[in-house]
Amino acid sequence: MDSKILNFFAFNSASYEVKKDKWNDVNLEIYYQKGHEFNLDRMFKGIKASLDYSSKNFSPYQHKQVRIIEFPRTGGSFAQSFPNTIPFSEEVGFIADVDDSDEGGVDYPFAITVHELAHQWFAHQVIGADVLGATMMSESMSEYVSLKVLEKEYGKGKMRKFLKKALDGYLMQRTLERKRENALMYNDGQGYIHYQKGSMVLYAMSDYLGEENFNNAIKKYVNKVKFQDAPYTTSIDMVNHIKEVTPDSLQYLIKDMFETITLYRNRVVDVKSTELDNGKYQVDIDFEVSKYRNDEKGKRYYGTQVGDTLSYKTEKMKNPVLSVKLEDYIDIGIFGEEEVDGKKKETELYLQKHKITKIDNKVTIIVDKKPVEVGVDPYNKLIDTQSEDNRRKL
Ligand SMILES: [Zn+2]
Incomplete structure (x- = not known):
């Protein structure tokens, strides 16, 4: 190596074919087994997209080359980022049969490549102290960078697919926790917290604060701590940088997303659409917003002092809905449909954050075109225990 690196490296040896490419002055090389050419272009695209995103938003790439090196699946089904070198299992990239159709799966050779490249910044430039929250x-x-690159590639409308996958993964895996679940910034290294929840939280923060504003906070943090020696940085420092660019009205997000385990239970209760004389549509939506917190053993609570808890009950309901006090901003969306090449495609007619202070809510929104579906947090940006009822078809 020609510059200082983390003491963390790998040896790979085999009879390889090499495919080369360039990104600015950086040499890109993929070492692969003959016959495994299927996804090399997807991987090069991932390398370039990731280098682009992180070098534009955070700091320059620190090496003269990027190398991806194939290893057989008998060695595992993962990829891992060492300084400028990424051993990559054939199973998670090289021999994947990617379904590019609309309903198809995620292009994971691309997504994983983006994630691994992002580690050149987030593990190799920013080196966390070996304490809670470091991951x-x-x-x-790295997973945040992967989501943002996917968003650029597929459009915001497609993000629900990825976010819902992360959400469902988090919700399922946390039920298997045997030790304790900490808040994100104090996590114990569990995958479901640092991958699934972590990517959702950072994606949501970037959405609330604005991508540029959020990334500038991370940029300032990266440039403060990159390549530092002991004492190494901790998550407290990173969260402080985010706090600094978070307006007063959104400071509750820091508490909900980083400092505590907070879960929403948002749902559409009823929706009605009326065509108006001027050809527009009036949409009336009834929806509920509530959230609770979990302690590290999974015990539910709705606040820590008197006046913290909201309660809502109708005559029909056996038990009231409870919630931590709300001063939250939540996406309300209305969607239409159009036909492109004989296929029905969802279009966004309305998407705005509404300030919510109670559990039961009604809004009336006028849209230009015929609505077919509405939603509260319709893209599943928030940690919500039941993602299916966030949307309702008309
Ligand atoms: Zn990783």
Whole structure:
């Protein structure tokens, strides 16, 4: 190596074919087994997209080359980022049969490549101290970069697919926790927290604060701590940088997303659409917003002092809905449909954050075109225990 690196490296040896490419002055090389050419272009695209995103938003790439090196699946089904070198299992990239159709799966050779490249910043430039929460700066940040690159590639409308996958993964895996679940910034290194929850939290923060504003906070943090010696940085420092660019009205997000385990239970209760004389549509939506917190053993609570808890009950309901006090901003969306090449495609007619202070809510929104579906947090940006009822078809 021609510059200082983390003491963390790998040896790979085999009879390889090499495919080469360039990104600016950086040499890109993929070492692969003959016959495994299927996804090399997807991987090069991932390398370039990731280098682009992180070098534009955070700091320059620190090496003269990027190498991806194939290893057989008998060695595992993962990829891992060492300084400028990424051993990559054939199973998670090289021999994947990617379904590019609309309903198809995620292009994971691309997505994983983006994630691994992002580690050149988040693990190799920003090196966290070996304490609770450190993986938020490595795994959560790399997964955040992966989501943002996917968003650029597929459009915001497609993000629900990825976010819902992360959400469902988090919700399922946390039920298997045997020790304790900590808040994200104090996580114990569990994958479901630093990958699934972490990526959702950082994606949501970037959405609330604005991508540029959020990334500038991370940029300032990266440039403060990159390549530092002991004492190494901790998640407290990173969260402080985010706090600094978070307006007063959104400071509750820091508490909900980083400092505590907070879960929403948002749902559409009823929706009605009326065509108006001027050809527009009036949409009336009834929806509920509530959230609770979990302690590290999974015990539910709705606040820590008197006046913290909201309650809502109708005559029909056996038990009231409870919630931590709300001063939250939540996406309300209305969607239409159009036909492109004989296929029905969802279009966004309305998407705005509404300030919510109670559990039961009604809004009336006028849209230009015929609505077919509405949603509260319709893209599943928030940690919500039941993602299916966030949307309702008309
Ligand atoms: Zn990783």
